Amino acid sequence: MSRRLSPIDRVGRVVLGALAAFSLLLLVAPSIIVVAISFEPRGFISFPPSGFSLRWYEHVFANRQLTDSVVVSLWVSLATAAIALVLGVPAAFASVRGTFAGRSAANAFLLSPQMMPGMVIGIASLFFGAYFAFRASNTMLILALSVFCLPFVIRIAMARLAGLDPRLDEASANLGAGKLETFARVTLPQMGPALVAAAAFTFIEAFDNVTVALFTSDVRGRPLPVELYYLVQYDSSPAIAAISALEIGLSFAIMLVIARTVGLERLGR
Amino acid sequence: MALEAAARPRAPATLLRRILHGNGIWPAVPALLYLFVFLALPMLTLLAFGFVTIDRGRVVGDTWTLDHLKAALSDELVWRLMWRSFWVAAVSSLLTLILAYPVAYLFAETKGIWRTLILVAVISPLLTSALVRAYAWLVILGGRRGILNQTLLSLGIVDQPLRILNTDWAVLIGMTQIHLPFMILPLLAVLAERDRRLEEASLNLGASQTGTFFRVVVPMSVPAIFAGLALVFAISYTNFIVPQLLGGGSYSTLAVQVYEQTIVVLDWTRGAVLATILLTTCFAFVMGIVAFGNRLARWNEATT
Amino acid sequence: MTHIALDAIVKNFGAVRVLDGCSVAVDKGTVMTLLGPSGCGKTTLLRTLAGFVEPDAGRVRVGDRDITDLPPNRRQVGYVFQSYALFPHLDVAANVAYGLRVRRVGRAETQERVRKALDLVSLSAFADRYPARLSGGQQQRVAIARAMVLEPEVLLLDEPFNALDAKLRLSMQIELRKLIERVGITSIFVTHDQQEAMTLSDRVAVMRAGRIEQVGTPIEIYDRPRTAYVAAFIGRANVLAVDVAAGRVVADPAIAAARPDGPAWLVARPENLTLEPGGEGAGWRGTVAFSTPQGATIEYEVATGAPEPLRVVTLRKVGEPPLPVGTPVRVRAVDPAACVVLEDGPDGA
Numbered sequence: 001m002s003r004r005l006s007p008i009d010r011v012g013r014v015v016l017g018a019l020a021a022f023s024l025l026l027l028v029a030p031s032i033i034v035v036a037i038s039f040e041p042r043g044f045i046s047f048p049p050s051g052f053s054l055r056w057y058e059h060v061f062a063n064r065q066l067t068d069s070v071v072v073s074l075w076v077s078l079a080t081a082a083i084a085l086v087l088g089v090p091a092a093f094a095s096v097r098g099t100f101a102g103r104s105a106a107n108a109f110l111l112s113p114q115m116m117p118g119m120v121i122g123i124a125s126l127f128f129g130a131y132f133a134f135r136a137s138n139t140m141l142i143l144a145l146s147v148f149c150l151p152f153v154i155r156i157a158m159a160r161l162a163g164l165d166p167r168l169d170e171a172s173a174n175l176g177a178g179k180l181e182t183f184a185r186v187t188l189p190q191m192g193p194a195l196v197a198a199a200a201f202t203f204i205e206a207f208d209n210v211t212v213a214l215f216t217s218d219v220r221g222r223p224l225p226v227e228l229y230y231l232v233q234y235d236s237s238p239a240i241a242a243i244s245a246l247e248i249g250l251s252f253a254i255m256l257v258i259a260r261t262v263g264l265e266r267l268g269r
Numbered sequence: 270m271a272l273e274a275a276a277r278p279r280a281p282a283t284l285l286r287r288i289l290h291g292n293g294i295w296p297a298v299p300a301l302l303y304l305f306v307f308l309a310l311p312m313l314t315l316l317a318f319g320f321v322t323i324d325r326g327r328v329v330g331d332t333w334t335l336d337h338l339k340a341a342l343s344d345e346l347v348w349r350l351m352w353r354s355f356w357v358a359a360v361s362s363l364l365t366l367i368l369a370y371p372v373a374y375l376f377a378e379t380k381g382i383w384r385t386l387i388l389v390a391v392i393s394p395l396l397t398s399a400l401v402r403a404y405a406w407l408v409i410l411g412g413r414r415g416i417l418n419q420t421l422l423s424l425g426i427v428d429q430p431l432r433i434l435n436t437d438w439a440v441l442i443g444m445t446q447i448h449l450p451f452m453i454l455p456l457l458a459v460l461a462e463r464d465r466r467l468e469e470a471s472l473n474l475g476a477s478q479t480g481t482f483f484r485v486v487v488p489m490s491v492p493a494i495f496a497g498l499a500l501v502f503a504i505s506y507t508n509f510i511v512p513q514l515l516g517g518g519s520y521s522t523l524a525v526q527v528y529e530q531t532i533v534v535l536d537w538t539r540g541a542v543l544a545t546i547l548l549t550t551c552f553a554f555v556m557g558i559v560a561f562g563n564r565l566a567r568w569n570e571a572t573t
Numbered sequence: 574m575t576h577i578a579l580d581a582i583v584k585n586f587g588a589v590r591v592l593d594g595c596s597v598a599v600d601k602g603t604v605m606t607l608l609g610p611s612g613c614g615k616t617t618l619l620r621t622l623a624g625f626v627e628p629d630a631g632r633v634r635v636g637d638r639d640i641t642d643l644p645p646n647r648r649q650v651g652y653v654f655q656s657y658a659l660f661p662h663l664d665v666a667a668n669v670a671y672g673l674r675v676r677r678v679g680r681a682e683t684q685e686r687v688r689k690a691l692d693l694v695s696l697s698a699f700a701d702r703y704p705a706r707l708s709g710g711q712q713q714r715v716a717i718a719r720a721m722v723l724e725p726e727v728l729l730l731d732e733p734f735n736a737l738d739a740k741l742r743l744s745m746q747i748e749l750r751k752l753i754e755r756v757g758i759t760s761i762f763v764t765h766d767q768q769e770a771m772t773l774s775d776r777v778a779v780m781r782a783g784r785i786e787q788v789g790t791p792i793e794i795y796d797r798p799r800t801a802y803v804a805a806f807i808g809r810a811n812v813l814a815v816d817v818a819a820g821r822v823v824a825d826p827a828i829a830a831a832r833p834d835g836p837a838w839l840v841a842r843p844e845n846l847t848l849e850p851g852g853e854g855a856g857w858r859g860t861v862a863f864s865t866p867q868g869a870t871i872e873y874e875v876a877t878g879a880p881e882p883l884r885v886v887t888l889r890k891v892g893e894p895p896l897p898v899g900t901p902v903r904v905r906a907v908d909p910a911a912c913v914v915l916e917d918g919p920d921g922a
Contacts (some may be wrong), residue, residue, distance in 0.1 A: 006478075009477050020374070027450070033416060044414065045414065048415040090296035090300070094296040094297035098296075106297055109299065112308070113308055114306070120312075123544050127314045127537065144307070151301065171653070172660075174650065174651075201370075206394050228401075240404055247398050247401050265458075
C-alpha cells in the first residue's frame with residue numbers, strides 16, 4: 001500500500017498515526033502509572049517508584065474501614081446485577097419477540113435510564129425516599145443502581161435475542177415443548193454467554209459507581225467508591241494507588257469474562 | 270376431543286392463550302412497573318421539589334411556587350456556571366472526537382493481535398472506575414510533586430513547575446481522557462464495518478487517499494460522530510467528580526453546584542431547581558447536537 | 574381415506590388476506606405438494622396445519638380429530654423447517670432426542686429410538702457433531718430424523734431442498750421419496766419448484782393468491798390444466814385466444830372442444846406443436862422470430878401477429894441448423910387431442 005503515495009497522503013498517514021498513538025498512550029498511561037506507584041516503598045508518591053514494596057497493599061488490607069466498604073460494595077453490586085438480570089431478560093424478550101401495541105414506547109421507557117445522568121437518578125431517589133421518610137441507605141442505593149444498570153442488561157440481551165432464529169422456538173413447540181420449556185431448553189442456553197457478560201458488566205458498573213452512590217448510600221457502611229471519593233479529596237498517599245491498582249485488576253478480570261463470552265467488540269454496539 | 274374442541278367458544282381460549290403466548294407485553298411488565306416506581310415517580314418528585322419549599326427533607330407550606338426557579342434564573346452565578354459547564358463539555362467533546370477518530374480508524378485497518386490490544390486499551394479504562402482515573406490525573410498533574418512536573422523539571426524542559434491542577438486545563442484533560450472510550454466505541458463499530466468498495470470507487474475516480482478519507486470515510490461516519498458527541502457532551506456536562514477533584518475546592522460548575530447544594534449545604538429546594546435546570550439544558554444541548562447531526566446526514570434518513 | 578383435512582381456511586395478516594378459503598384433503602399414506610409462487614400462501618397453510626398460525630376461520634383435522642384449537646406443542650405433526658432450524662447448542666443426537674426429552678421418555682428408550690432414527694437417515698456416525706459442522710444435506714437428514722423419531726401422524730416439509738445446491742437437490746429428492754415410502758407416512762411438501770413437485774408427490778395442489786387453483790396427480794395437472802394460470806405455472810404453455818363454433822375450435826385444422834360457442838382460450842404445450850417451412854397449407858402462419866438450439870431440441874419463437882409469439886419445440890437432427898430468422902412457417906398441433914380449451918384466459922381474462 002505504501003507504493004506511489006503522494007506527499008500529502010504521506011503527511012496524512014503520519015498525522016493520523018501520531019494522533020492514534022498519542023491517544024492510545026493517553027488511554028493506558030494513567031492506569032499503568034497508578035499501578036506502578038502502588039509499589040512505592042516510601043510514604044509519598046514518586047514515579048518511577050523508588051523501589052518495590054507491598055507495604056501499601058498490607059496497609060489497605062489492614063484498614064478495617066476499607067475492607068468493610070469492599071464487602072458492602074460486593075453485596076450491593078451482586079444485588080444490583082441480580083435485580084437487573086431478573087427484570088431485564090424477560091423485558092428484552094418482550095421487546096424483541098413481542099407484537100403488542102405500544103411496543104416502541106415500552107422500549108423507549110425501558111431504555112430511558114441510560115438518558116439520565118447518574119447524579120440525577122441519585123438525587124431523584126434521595127428525594128423520593130425522603131418524601132416517604134426513608135433515609136438514604138444501601139437498599140436505596142441498590143434500587144437506584146438497578147434502575148441505572150437495567151438498560152445495560154436489556155441492550156445486551158436484546159442484541160443476543162435479535163440474533164436468535166425464531167424458527168428454533170417453533171421447532172421446539174413442534175417437537176412438543178411448551179413456552180416455558182422452550183425458553184429453558186432453547187432460548188436460555190443460547191443466551192447464556194450474553195447473560196454472563198451482562199451480569200459482569202452490570203456488576204462492575206455498580207461496583208465502580210460513585211455518582212449514584214454519593215446521594216443514596218448509607219452514612220455508616222459506605223460502599224467503596226464513596227469511601228474512595230472522600231479519601232482522594234483529602235489524601236494522596238500511595239495507599240489510594242494500591243486500592244486503585246486492585247480495582248484496575250478487577251476491571252481486567254471482568255474484561256476477560258466479557259471477552260470470553262460475547263467478545264469485546266460487541267460492547268461497542 | 271374433536272367435539273369438545275369444536276364446541277368450545279373461541280374467544281376466551283384465544284385470550285388465555287395470548288396471555289401465555291409470550292408475544293405479549295407480559296414479560297416486560299415487572300421491569301416497566303419497577304421503572305415506573307423507582308425512576309418515573311422519583312423524577313417527578315425531583316421536578317416537584319423545585320416548586321415547593323423544603324426544610325430538612327420535609328415539605329413545608331402547601332402551595333406551589335415559582336419563586337425558587339425565578340431566584341435561580343435571576344442569579345448571575347447560575348448563568349456563569351452553566352456557561353462554564355457548557356464550554357468545558359463542548360471543548361472536551363471535540364477533543365475526544367479528534368483523539369478518538371484516529372484510534373477507531375487504526376482499529377479498522379489493523380488485524381490480529383494489534384486489533385485485540387487496541388480493544389483492550391479502549392475498554393479497560395471503560396471498566397475502571399472514573400474515580401480511579403481522576404485520581405491518576407491528580408497524581409500526574411498535582412503540584413511540584415506531580416509526575417508531570419517531576420519529569421519536566423528533571424529533563425530541564427521547564428525551570429518552574431507548571432500550574433495545571435486546579436485550572437480549567439486539568440478539568441479539560443481529565444474529562445477528555447476519561448470520556449475518550451465513549452467516543453471511540455461508536456466510531457469503532459461503524460468504521461470497522463464500513464463498505465470499503467466506496468473508498469476503492471473514490472480512488473478509482475481519482476481522489477487521493479487523504480481526499481478519500483475526508484470526502485468519503487468521514488462523511489459516512491457522521492451519524493456515529495454525532496452519536497458520540499451527544500453522549501460525551503451529556504456525560505461531561507453532568508460530571509461533577511472531575512471538576513471537583515481536578516478543578517480544586519473553589520472550582521465549580523452547574524453539576525458541582527447541584528451536588529453541593531444537595532449534599533453539603535442541604536438546601537434541597539435549590540438542589541432540585543438546579544438539577545432540573547441541569548437536566549433540561551443538557552437535553553436541549555443534546556437535541557441540538559442530534560438535530561445538527563441529522564441535518565449533516567440527511568442521506569441516512571429512512572426512506573419511508 | 575382422508576387423513577389430513579384443511580377445511581375453508583381463512584387467514585388475514587392485517588389488511589392482507591393470505592388464505593382465502595383454502596381446502597385441501599390428503600389421503601392416508603400419500604404425499605401431497607402445495608405448489609405456487611412465493612406469496613401465494615402455501616407456507617402459511619402449512620404453518621396453520623402445524624399450529625404456528627391461528628386461522629381466522631376454517632377447521633383443521635388430522636384423522637378423526639379436530640386440532641384447530643390445539644397449541645403447536647400438543648399436535649402430533651412432524652415439521653421440517655426451511656433451512657432446518659436445528660438447535661445450534663445441541664449436537665445431532667441431542668437434537669434428535671429433544672422431543673423425547675420433552676416428553677420425559679426414559680433414558681434407555683431415548684437412546685434406542687435416537688439410534689434407530691439416525692440409522693434411518695444414515696447419520697449414525699455423526700451423532701456427536703454440532704449442526705454448524707454438518708453439510709446442508711446432512712442437516713436436512715437430521716431435521717427429518719428429529720421429526721420422525723416422535724413417530725408423528727403426518728410429516729410437513731417447508732421447502733426442504735431450498736438450502737441445498739442444485740446438484741445435491743435431485744438425489745436428495747429421490748432419497749427422501751424412498752424414505753417416505755418406506756415409512757409410509759402421510760406427508761405434505763411446500764415448494765415453488767414444479768420439477769420438485771413432480772418428483773416428490775402423489776398429488777399436487779397448485780395455489781394462487783390464497784386459494785387452491787387445482788388438485789390432481791402431477792400428470793393430470795400437466796396434461797389437463799384447468800386454468801391458464803396452472804398451464805403456465807406447470808411447464809410452459811402457449812395460450813391462444815380462439816373462437817369455438819359447433820363444438821370445434823375455429824382453426825385450420827379444427828380441434829375438438831366440449832365448450833359452448835364463443836370466444837375461448839387454447840392451451841398448447843410447445844412440444845405438442847411442430848412447424849414446417851412454407852406459407853401454404855393448414856396451420857397457423859407466421860415467421861421465425863428467434864431460435865435457440867438446445868442440443869437435442871430447437872426452440873422457436875414464431876411471430877403470428879398475436880401479441881405473444883408461439884413457442885415451438887422440435888426435435889433436432891444431427892448436423893441440422895435451425896431455420897433462419899424470417900423464414901415463413903406453418904405451425905400445427907402434433908396431437909390436437911392433447912390441446913386444452915378453456916373458457917378463461919390468463920389472469921382471469
